[in-house]
Amino acid sequence: MRATAVPQDATGAPSAEGTLAGRTVRSGPWLLAGHDGRLIAWAHVDGAVLRWTEARPGGPGWLGPDVLPAKGVSELTVAQGRNRYAHLVGRRVRGSGDAHPAVDLVYAIQYQAGRPLSEWRPVGNPHAKRERSAQMGGPTAAVDASGALHVLVPTAEGHVALRREDAGGRWEPWLDLKVAAALDTPAAVATSTGQVHVLAPTGTGALTWCQPKPGAVPERGPDLAVVPLPGSATGVETSTGRATFYVTDAVGGGVVAVRPDAWPVPLGGSPGDGRHAALVAVLDGYPCIVLAHRDTEGRVVLGVCGVEDEHNGVWWTDTGTVCQGDPVLALDGAGRVVLMVLTEDGGLALARQEDGPGLTLSDWRPL
Numbered sequence: 001m002r003a004t005a006v007p008q009d010a011t012g013a014p015s016a017e018g019t020l021a022g023r024t025v026r027s028g029p030w031l032l033a034g035h036d037g038r039l040i041a042w043a044h045v046d047g048a049v050l051r052w053t054e055a056r057p058g059g060p061g062w063l064g065p066d067v068l069p070a071k072g073v074s075e076l077t078v079a080q081g082r083n084r085y086a087h088l089v090g091r092r093v094r095g096s097g098d099a100h101p102a103v104d105l106v107y108a109i110q111y112q113a114g115r116p117l118s119e120w121r122p123v124g125n126p127h128a129k130r131e132r133s134a135q136m137g138g139p140t141a142a143v144d145a146s147g148a149l150h151v152l153v154p155t156a157e158g159h160v161a162l163r164r165e166d167a168g169g170r171w172e173p174w175l176d177l178k179v180a181a182a183l184d185t186p187a188a189v190a191t192s193t194g195q196v197h198v199l200a201p202t203g204t205g206a207l208t209w210c211q212p213k214p215g216a217v218p219e220r221g222p223d224l225a226v227v228p229l230p231g232s233a234t235g236v237e238t239s240t241g242r243a244t245f246y247v248t249d250a251v252g253g254g255v256v257a258v259r260p261d262a263w264p265v266p267l268g269g270s271p272g273d274g275r276h277a278a279l280v281a282v283l284d285g286y287p288c289i290v291l292a293h294r295d296t297e298g299r300v301v302l303g304v305c306g307v308e309d310e311h312n313g314v315w316w317t318d319t320g321t322v323c324q325g326d327p328v329l330a331l332d333g334a335g336r337v338v339l340m341v342l343t344e345d346g347g348l349a350l351a352r353q354e355d356g357p358g359l360t361l362s363d364w365r366p367l
């Protein structure tokens with residue numbers, strides 16, 4: 001599948017067809033670094049995925065958006081492996097006017113920054129009955145160190161189902177992770193040691209799984225003593241082979257850091273109902289976690305703390321900027337922190353780390 005050229009009006013400027021103007025963002029945005037250091041931004045709209053690519057590593061100029069057809073995709077996630085390939089995994093609905101529409105999962109791959117997207121290929125679904133597949137939730141995905149794609153989805157019965165590629169790139173059968181209380185799409189982290197870690201929210205806590213070794217079947221880990229707000233969890237590798245998840249406490253309302261081998265650590269804050277963004281970055285010579293979320297007033301809030309040192313506090317900063325959806329974080333080709341949001345008026349804008357001590361971001365710049 002080739003990227004569609006951006007429509008232009010008589011002046012040569014992009015027309016509304018190739019922008020977010022008048023469109024509803026259904027999933028995303030996402031911000032990833034390509035193989036050549038250029039950042040790539042994605043947004044899922046009705047019937048398509050829009051993609052912007054930095055003109056050169058570090059910006060500030062951008063190319064696009066390219067319009068990538070995604071017919072019938074109702075929910076989307078984007079995952080990236082160590083080879084920098086971007087894997088787009090979507091929940092596809094066909095025959096939506098029927099009593100029981102046909103629902104399955106599909107995926108496509110971008111191999112290099114700015115290059116065409118592959119064709120959408122089926123992943124299937126874990127349900128035998130069509131009426132059950134219609135109740136399947138949205139997917140999440142992770143790409144392990146070997147490049148194998150892992151797709152996880154909550155089922156109609158409240159289970160978590162996993163399908164993954166084997167060492168030869170062939171799809172293995174669906175695997176039921178055998179729980180019956182998952183409330184939402186899980187969060188997944190692929191670590192540098194080859195394992196995939198998974199967290200799924202329930203009404204009474206958080207369920208975890210981890211592969212005991214690369215390529216193995218995930219095994220249940222400890223249930224965590226925090227009730228995550230559905231849709232809030234995100235994870236990041238914070239030390240070799242170890243993942244930390246950041247969730248909103250559905251009971252207390254604040255941000256909580258959780259690791260399977262440690263007690264939950266309350267981080268404060270007043271997050272809204274969206275997902276947290278988390279990024280490991282070196283600030284003033286120290287490895288730090290940078291967090292971002294939308295608060296209960298819709299404003300973008302940033303947090304910084306030492307890696308796996310949340311006990312010593314998180315420095316929260318209210319940017320004063322209102323956004324839609326969830327903010328996202330990435331490192332650009334120069335190693336600078338980049339924060340991107342969907343603005344109130346429906347456009348994408350980003351702020352980039354400036355020179356100097358600590359973490360100071362530039363003014364917002366529209367894509």
